[in-house]
Amino acid sequence: MDAMAEIRQTFFEECAEQLAELEAGLLAIENGEADSDTVNAVFRAVHSIKGGAGAFCLDDLVHFAHVFETTLDEMRSGRLDSSEKVVKIMLRSADALADLVTVARDGGTADAERNAGLIDELKGLVALAKGEEPPAPTAAAGGGASDGPVYDDGMGDIDFTPVAVDLSDLMGIGGDNKFRIVFKPSPRMYAKANEANRVLRDVYALGEAKVSCNTSEVPHLTAIDPEGAYLTFTIELSTAEPEEKVREVFEFVEFDCDLSIEAIHDAPDGDIEADDPDIAEILARIRATPDDEPTPAKTDEAEEEAPVAAKANQPEPEPEQAKAAPQPAKPAAPSAPAAAKADAAGDGKGGAGVGGAAQTIRVDLERVDRLIDLVGELVIHQVMLSQRAYQAGLARASDVAVGFDELEQLTREIQDSVMAIRAQPVKSVFQRLPRLVREVADISGKQVRLVTEGEWTEVDKTVIERLADPLTHMIRNAIDHGLEKPEDRLAAGKAEEGVVRVAAMHRSGRIVIEISDDGAGINRKRVKEIAIKKGLVPAEANLSDEETDNLIFLPGFSTADKISSLSGRGVGMDVVKRSIQALGGRVSIASRPGKGSTFTMSLPLTLAVLDGMIVSVGDQTVVVPLTAIIETLQPKASEVKSFGGDARLVQVRDTFMPLVDVARELGYSHELASATGGVAILVEAENGARSALLVDGIQGQRQVVIKSLEANYGRVPGIAAATILGDGRVALILDVDAVVATSRVEGNFFNSGMKHAAE
């Protein structure tokens, strides 16, 4: 990959992060959880995208981002209320921005009409915000960074006739808006023939300005670089113009200087007064190092070079200024990712955020996967090694055995740490949902509020990746089929706005995701009719409520009367169910007529390791996931009761629970195992139902590395996966829920309702 493509890729990765930040921020604003930092973060996100896009000449993106940014700026400065309407427009703009980024990356065309509409709406908001302002022509909104230069190349201009001017001639009229501008040109700015005094003159033209110049950085004559930049200007500007008008002045030098523009409200506050020059000085000092380098560009050739070219060639890392984002992140510079991170994390009030943010690196997923594979092998070999040692007659109390224990602990720690690298909060999936909900709600004409919970629940990356599709599908379903139309809701005495709740949680060593709506619930009568019509169930079938609900998971089932753009194409819940099963997960429904439905999917936390109890079943070794086990016991003859056919119950203290003969379920034997000769393992299924698994004996407890059975062999009902034991043999890992459920509903003609039947 050549350097430019690499930079481009970094830019798009950055964009994805910024967009996520943007959306999260806007949602926080929508929910009223926002503070000024949130608004700043949102602003920065858009600004950074704009800055980066400018470097790659992505004009559409720049233009849109610019308008968006202008509007956000109004919000940031408090002139625009974050009312519901405003936030809605902003959210849609964020979606549009995301689309534009995608288009810029992958090609294709954006919805120009929608974007134009949004631009108008955004501009409308700006105008609205300016309503009370003194005359403020807002050419700014439309302009964009791609407009022609505001001023020419400075001192080389022959038309420039210096006149003895009283500065008051230069000054515009003062106004209510007060800004403190700290402006520190970099040598690059001069190299492009931009003159600081020209910029300053433009500032004077805006209103009453008081400039003070910090000369403390100017070195000794012997050390000076004649074309260097050593001066920092602090301008106190009082103007009738709005902030973006002020920013416009700096638009063409903003890439080549340190700039902070800050609105001062009321009388200058003592704290800020003291703070700012200090920070400016610190920043200036940080900056002084790279800038001392002589600039390669010659003054005369630097006619009016776009900031773009210089950006892309700029090799030296630039400490990012975490100020209120006058400066966009610089995706072109190698240091950009870290800098942008810092930028995003900076508190926006002026703390130099460079050092404070958490350090992250980007690693190829492939490398991590390889590491995980290797660690898996390490664990297997460590187990093998210690087993061999004991087989060779090593005393359990010997030093070597102690060493093995330590080694085991160490391997385990390594494994945990490696797994932690891949664990990610489900937030990354949840983040995409608001947009989905908005779009589906728009199309279906329903009002929907999305509530997410537990978005920090961590789960393995592979699980997350494969979670997105089924989740998307289920949410679409919840809105399209679950929620009623607003008028129907009102008629039913519910709020007009439907609620879709998505919650993630850890439960018994798995991640459980619940998607619930407060809609009408499943229309069981209709579901059954359709299923019978489509020949999915016999007409005379007598189905329980759960069984009826589970019909929607059958292939080819669709309740939609008409095919909409959302659903009704017959690819439905069966696909969802299959993809979840492929992950080693399960999905179930609970529906209450008139109250809504809840879809629950449960997935393994990781697809790599498992704590298991090693048990003997017949002459096989089977692993029971430890997370499902509550206790083990040896049933006495008096505690085992049989009823109907060969079903058995075991009494544990004062409750009875079904006794599941594992060997029989898995087909290892056809005889009923003697209940008193084996061990009963009490397990709890995900729905909370308890059963006892009857096995022949317990061998031990161990961490096993999961090897996918599906990938290497095929899916086996009742078996979740396989593993390799210390002696090299393959052992199967029991899918407890499936085994328990199968034992209940044998003879049923479809097995989707099995879980509920166990209750």
Next chain:
Amino acid sequence: MARKSTKTSNAEGAVYALPEVLDLKAATPLAEKLMSLRGQNIVLDASKVERLGTQCVQILIAAAATWKDEMAAFSIAEPSDSFTSGLQVLGLTPQAILEKEVAQ
């Protein structure tokens, strides 16, 4: 120009007439010229200056500090209006330049 009197030796010293145009391109020659004049009292004649660029101002500040450091007199004579207003735009005065403290 208060500085003139600070050095009691006062007297002659070189007079260097600043060029009319002190723009970006003039920065390097100006720095070289001033370097060559080091070690003696100097009076900069700013009467002809018509255009004053920021980088040249930087050099003048550096020079003032250097002269001060070397205990030699440094002064600016007869600043033209352009010179003064050029400084003023940057938030400076001829006085401010002369009073520049020694930079490390």
